[in-house]
Amino acid sequence: MNTTHQHIIKSYDDELKRLTGEIVKMGELAVAQLEAAIDVVERRDERAAQRVVDNDDALDALEQEISQDVVRLLALRAPIAGDLRNVFAALRIAADIERIGDYAANVAKRSIPLSRVAPITAAGGLANLAELAAEQLRNVLKAYHDQDAEAAYEVWKSDADLDEAYTVVFRALLTYMMEDPRNITPCTHLLFMAKNIERIGDHATNIAENVWFVVHGEPLVAPRTKRDNTASPDFDK
Amino acid sequence: MNTTHQHIIKSYDDELKRLTGEIVKMGELAVAQLEAAIDVVERRDERAAQRVVDNDDALDALEQEISQDVVRLLALRAPIAGDLRNVFAALRIAADIERIGDYAANVAKRSIPLSRVAPITAAGGLANLAELAAEQLRNVLKAYHDQDAEAAYEVWKSDADLDEAYTVVFRALLTYMMEDPRNITPCTHLLFMAKNIERIGDHATNIAENVWFVVHGEPLVAPRTKRDNTASPDFDK
Structure with a gap:
């Protein structure tokens, strides 16, 4: 009996690990999509842009798979406390990554009409912005993989830099x-x-909050940084 | 023993009903926020705009509550099959409504700098757009409440009208x-x-897909309508 019990626990841990692995894989694909999107903006390559748009389906499929894994895990294992938190965070993080993929695909999609008109030097600022977002995303995925709440908090704080770059x-x-x-x-x-x-950065911030919650069992509460101050009342002053 | 079992089932149904009720309530608040946001754009009322922005916290709090209810329900009841689908849909729908609230608050926030500059007649088109979105939202909430997949499908299809109005x-x-x-x-x-x-319409569409999934147990598969064709390659032709 005891060995069976052990076996169940072992296999449950394996399933959780597999889930984490799937999410990190999904996140890496999203980073690659964002980098590819910016690359096509700079190279003005319509076919490559279309490939980025098409590749978004892979991310959507991965999110579906993760959702189904979570449903199966919940039904078969009925996890509680920390494990349940973990499974829930996985679900939320997968949804955030899926949105990030949508935004990256939309960047690629918009590069197509852009490649047909006169070049705009401001596209350079966009690449810089995307690099900041990609770095945040890579860092938060690592924090999730390592269950490192402090590293997640660093990502959370650095969203202010991205907002500033966006304003510029x-x-x-x-x-x-x-x-x-x-x-x-x-x-x-x-x-x-x-x-x-800029929205990709917000989703990286959401992921950071989920990592914090998984590790500490309570929400990340800190003074809110102002997001996207171009929408603020003072913007036109 | 049998009565106890009955009692558990009864109370579980009650909990599911309570969850549905909370979500409908949350959705109604989101509709009210959207309508208030458009109203302040038209009236150019900065204080009222700030109230809409502040009210978004209530929606965030409701989503948190719903999440916690779902976690408790999953932990205590370990629902399966249709019930699990229902609980999952509730979680996803709450997340969509929370995003809708964010968009409504952002509309109100942006109305503040706008109220300080010359009037733009195009704001009228915005009100029309918002009314379409609010109607979709009301219809999909009713479809969710009634578990009416066909009504949800109607909302899903009508997103194309909103996209067209957005393009105009x-x-x-x-x-x-x-x-x-x-x-x-x-x-x-x-x-x-x-x-x-326009994004609020996309979230209403997501909710419609979830209602369909709850009722039929399989995803809504239909020819995809093109969203926001202002980002499409043909836009500048």
Whole structure:
């Protein structure tokens, strides 16, 4: 009897580990998608952009698989306390990564009309923004894998840097639009692309909060940093 | 023994019903937030806008409560099959409503800088867009409450109308920007506000998919409608 019990526990741990592994794999795919999206923006490669858009299906499929694994795990194992927290966090993190993939695919999609019009130098600021977001994402995935709440907290705090970089790009794009009306349409795409990347940072922050919750069993409570201050009342002052 | 068993089942059904009720309540609050957000855009009322922003905390708190209820339900009842599907759908729907609340709050927030600059007639198109989104949201909440998959499917299909209305607003805003550079900053806010409302429609669609899944036990598979075609390659043709 005891050995059976051990076996069940062992196999349960294996399942949890497998779940974590699947999520890290999914996260790495999202990072690759974000990097590919920015690469196609810079190279103005429509076919490669379409591939990034198509690849998003793989991320959606992975999220579905993870959801099904979670349902099976909950039904068969009925985990409690820390394990239940872990399983729930997995579900939430998978949803965040799926959204990140959507944003990356949207960046790639918007690069297609952009590649057909005059080049905009502001696209450089976008690459910088994306690199910041990709780094946050890589760091938070590592924190999740290592169950390192402190590292997750660092990612959580660094979202303010990404917001600041976004504001710089946003303001630059406004000036390009004001300089020449022909810039308005391409810059509108760039605005949404920048916003998508800024949102990726918000999702990395959500993941960081989930890592903290898994490790400590209580929510991360810290002074809220202001997100995207281009929407704030003071922006036009 | 039998009565105890009955009692457990009864109380479990009650808990599921309570969960559904909480979600409908949360959804109604989100509809109210969206309507309030559009109202403040039209009335240019900064204080009222700030109240909408502040009220978003109530939605976040409701989502937290629902999450905790789901965790407790899973831990104590270990539901299977249809019930588990129901509980999972509740969790996902709550997350969608929470995001809808975020978008509504962001619309209200962006109305503050907007109220300080010259009026833009395009704000009228925004109200129309918001009314479409609010209607979808009300319909999908009713479909969820009634467990009516067909009604949910109607909402799912009608997202195409919202996308079309969004494209109209989007194009109008581009022309305002091209006409007068002074329109660029306010129109940028309006662009993001319109996009937020279009995204609310996407979340209503997600909820519709969840209702379908709860009722039929399999995902809603239908020809995908194209979302937000302003990001599509053909937009600039």
